[in-house]
Amino acid sequence: MSDNTAPLLEIRDLSVQFPSPHGWLTVVDKVSFNVGRNDIVCVVGESGSGKSVTMQAAVGLVQPKGGRITSGSVRFDGQELVGMGNRQINRIRGDAIGFIFQEPMSSLNPAYTVGEQIAEVVRRHRGASRADAWKRAVEALDRVHIASAASRAAEYPHQFSGGMRQRVMIAMAIACDPKLLIADEPTTALDVTIQARILELLRELQRDSGMSVLFITHDLGVVADIARYVVVMYGAQVVEAAPVDDLFAAPRHPYTSGLLGAMPQVALERGHDPIAIPGTVAQAHAWPNGCRFNPRCGYRREGPCTTAALPLTSVGNGLVRCALTEELRPILGRATMVPA
């Protein structure tokens, strides 16, 4: 059933709505991107950009939360996931698609040992015997470099530190050798020295297993560290997508370049104060006309930027949703943002 030349995950025109006091709000708006085989794709955006909901919708997790998919298709390894029955999609989640989330503690059951929880996943998906599943759980803990995995498997989540719990989560996610690992802000709650080790571990696991990783984050530093391809989201839409080197060397969207210029590290390097993006993140009940970033954009032009919705157009190796791409190309260089 799987065609090894097609991308592992193909998201096409995916739209998601959630109910609100303002009516149904479109929080993911015709989002399309691929995750290739043996690839690491980062979706980057701020709160409210729709990055996490896109991922949840792709694997059938928005309906339980009251949302609805209004259009689009998600093909995973040759199978259409949108509209797939619960039992079927449950079989894929946790097996061919593994997950890790920001808060390891809330994803682990405090009443069971970590070994039991990992073994349970293996038993459910692989129908392994108790002894085999346990063996596999210990192997998984060993692969994420938890020392003395055999004895630690018999411990409870509270006996692990924050960084170690995230390793346990990763062990659970990879126990069934997934083809795709979805990681939603997996290092955001961790200290930076622990984050560095988790990123290193994910890179190593990806390299050794050849699985693909879909990594969701708000941090462009993390993106530069781990991504091969980057999708930038703003206001429920993809605003830019490109291979990681292209995106950082020559951001094409003023939002991407603005995000870079706002980072303290970049400002320090260039010897100026961080350049703030004025205003606040656009809200789903009040998308501006035209480009959704236009009220905050220093290059905004009345007319082209403020009337018609803009398409995602192909530029170089990437895609960008901006009315002024051609004229901004020489200016945007490396992240300089003219104040609005």
Next chain:
Amino acid sequence: MSVKPCLRVENLHVSYDVGSAGFLGGRRKLHAVNDVSMEIAAGETLGLVGESGSGKSTAGLAILRLIDVASGTVRLGETDVAGANRTELRALRKRMQMVFQDPYSSLNPSMTVAQLLEEPLVVHADVPKDERRSMVGRMLESVGLHAGYAARYPHEFSGGQRQRIAIARAMMLHPELVVLDEPVSALDVSTQSQILNLLKKIQGDSGTAFLLVAHDLSVVRLMSPRVAVMYLGEIVETGPSGRVYDEPAHPYTAALISAVPFPDPERQRTVHRIILGGDLPSPMSPPSGCRFRTRCPFVMEICSREAPPKVAVEGGGVASCHLHAHGPKLGGRSLVGFMKDRQLVTVE
């Protein structure tokens, strides 16, 4: 320091009671802050950097006497803060304020912005009502919010706007010192720099001293000329921010800096990071000798026997590390050269 310090902290210790050690055990103490000293001049910002469990937030709270001080001196100008009684403390409250990390929980949701900002004036200063109103309007404008927002409630604002309100509230009584505890870490990147720039502007106008508690060294470097790095309750390195950032003299500082991913994929591929092993030891029973030794990539035999000496660092500041007198005998030089020799960083 030539300028008279606004804040002077000497040998500050803070400990928490953490219940008894088993059925017959006595009370146990967790030493959250151990022998911390610092000075901040009027109008200056000192950055206090560390990860969770470093004691940086506890130190900030203790300096404001929001929690008890076990021992040590804290002086605000000429006034003794650590030993102040209730009446004295009340008088001190208007001279020192705090801005918390989470603007969603630090503002009372049932109060309007006007009420939130007027409260300090009502509690601490006898300001007539009309004047309070106009002070609120002026303060809102100085933090970049429309004066007309005074009648609104916190939930009507975004995270960045709420943090502006929290800053306005802290500044209402023109305090001499404000402790900023991770003021931007809960905000989106695009709004973080708005708040950082606002804090700089407010300090320029008011001359208030800031103690900036943060985990992000680049935020601290942008905001403060001097920085102190904490690990497991102790200050391990101090110095001018630029020197500490570019030429760290303590292995923990070097690890902390190298762990923060830089938004440049090319650089991320080539730079060698110091990856720290193990976990933060329990502050209930910190390691003997140097507290960092259990995770230090350069640990030597002496590190478990003796507490490290405080060594003056070239370019300013102090580092507490045995590497300066033993092993490679760095003698106050930065770790960068030593790490290059051991091929721990890429030579450019």
